[in-house]
Amino acid sequence: MDNFQGAQLAVIHPIKIGHHQIAWVGGETTHPSIYERLHGYKDTLQEHNLPNINKLNSIKPSTGLNDGYETTRKLLNAGITFTFIFTSNDTMAIGAMRCLRENNSNVSQDGFDYIETYLTR
Secondary structure, three states: OOHHHHHHHHHHHHHHOOOOOEEEEEOOOOOHHHHHHHHHHHHHHHHOOOOOOHHHEEEOOOOOHHHHHHHHHHHHHOOOOOOEEEEOOHHHHHHHHHHHHHOOOOOOOOOOOOOHHHHHO
């Protein structure tokens, strides 16, 4: 799997449909796939002349469901405006989606490398 290109494609899609405030929820960037996905995310934002939104980048040391949930909760509680979240992996996406649903936010089920069976739980 090309993690860099996969991240680029995953970020280009929301940009094309009008999202310009895209949050990152990811794990420790010493892990090669997470590092590549983070850089694909950042490079795509830069290529599309989106403003520097580093304040939306939230990186947790681990990549579990609870980490995705808690990072998303912190973004919401901080009052940071975002319209889309790009997560570094499936379990973080599931945690983020659960948090968003609990807070009555719209949740898209778009992505690459995702575990479809968990999306309906």
